[in-house]
Amino acid sequence: MSASGSIESLLGNLTLARATTDRAEHRRGDDAWLLGAWSNPTTRVLRVNRARFPLTADADLLWVGPDEVDVSAERLFLGVDGAGVAYFAARVGPDDDEGVPSAITWGDLRQYGVGLSDRDAGLAVASVALDNWHGNHPRCARCGDSTVIGNAGWIRRCTSCAAEHYPRTDPAVIMLAIDDDDRALLGRRAEWQPGWFSTLAGFVEAGESAEAAVRRELAEESGVVVDEVTYLGSQPWPFPCSLMLGYHAHATSTDITVDETEIVEARWFTRDELRAECEAGATAVPPAVSIARKLIERWFGGEIPGEWGRP
Ligand SMILES: [Zn+2]
Incomplete structure (x- = not known):
């Protein structure tokens, strides 16, 4: 198969492969920038819990400002859009509806993924993937001690042997x-x-x-x-x-x-x-x-x- 033929052969409309935001990997270790982004009222946060997220009455993702999110929630940096708006996910408890009075329901990607915009589909998939990984990897695979979140959600570090673990795919x-x-x-x-x-x-x-x-x-x-x-x-x-x-x-x-x-x-x-x-x-x-x-x-x-x- 020729190179051009192989490009034409790709499936072009995969629901959960859509994404438009820059993941901005270089910001993940920049604590000052991350704190600034979290204090910026234009920053958008998606709350996530066990692969589910809140939705508006129109079945769009319900984005909130950082000040509407429980301060104890772990923050996962998702990226930046073309206008400079930063996006985060926040890992919240199962009954955490504070600050989201307009949320009519919590849903998942199987149910609502098709109807999301390209931007929101990519951000929701990353949020769910990271949330699943953190939830399933509380312990170090090398020594068995506990791990803690690092690099804005893209690393877990062992508190005992200092091993670094990365999101698994x-x-x-x-x-x-x-x-x-x-x-x-x-x-x-x-x-x-x-x-x-x-x-x-x-x-x-x-x-x-x-x-x-x-x-x-x-x-x-x-x-x-x-x-x-x-x-x-x-x-x-x-x-x-x-x-x-x-x-x-x-x-x-x-x-x-x-x-x-x-x-x-x-x-x-x-x-x-x-x-x-x-x-x-x-x-x-x-x-x-x-x-x-x-x-x-x-x-x-x-x-x-x-x-x-x-x-
Ligand atoms: Zn360890």
């Missing part, structure tokens, strides 16, 4: 296998109800390339063998800390043997079969927020109607 591959008859392989996970189908996926293992993981996961979960794999794009999936790497893969075999543990059913679909079954309500595809949906749409040849998606 786990790469996962997600892939649509397509056979020589232009059919797509979709599978159903054990925990899903009958009729729900999606692309197969799995984590990249230690010491493994992403391309090898695509081939291994397809073989393990479905028995299907693929040769060429084509990278199409990535999006963060902070549930709690994945980065989904999306592929199409060319199948050289079509016999299916599911693993019966993760995947209990897998099938080859023609476009007509997918359309007919989705219109009849017998089959549902993944929600629009997912890269799986975009991988299926790319094969299908256009946007899939919202009502074909599972809840």
Whole structure:
């Protein structure tokens, strides 16, 4: 594939891959600048708790000023926009509604990610990813002692051995296998109800390339063998800390043997079969927020109607 072809092949509309603000990494260690930003009334703060955040009545992120946030909340510096406005997340308690009287609800990215602006989608994803990481890493992986937040939320330092730990991202591959008859392989996970189908996926293992993981996961979960794999794009999936790497893969075999543990059913679909079954309500595809949906749409040849998606 040519260089220009590979750029054109990228998925361009990934919901959670959108972002417009500068992460301003050089400010993270600048305590004087950070204090100045926190005392600036134009600074915007998003409160976050266990992957959820407050929303306005219009389902936009509810941004507040620094003086409206609990002084004990840990601050995570997210970046600066083109107008010089600084953005932070604040890790608050589960019932912390003080200062946000107009918040009608707390929600998460799966539910509200599609409707957010490009700016807010990027800031919300970073907030949730960082909050998850801090919540899951209170102790040092080297010596087991406690860690404390540093660098405006982008480091945890061990209080005993001084080891520095950085936000973790786990790469996962997600892939649509397509056979020589232009059919797509979709599978159903054990925990899903009958009729729900999606692309197969799995984590990249230690010491493994992403391309090898695509081939291994397809073989393990479905028995299907693929040769060429084509990278199409990535999006963060902070549930709690994945980065989904999306592929199409060319199948050289079509016999299916599911693993019966993760995947209990897998099938080859023609476009007509997918359309007919989705219109009849017998089959549902993944929600629009997912890269799986975009991988299926790319094969299908256009946007899939919202009502074909599972809840
Ligand atoms: Zn330590």
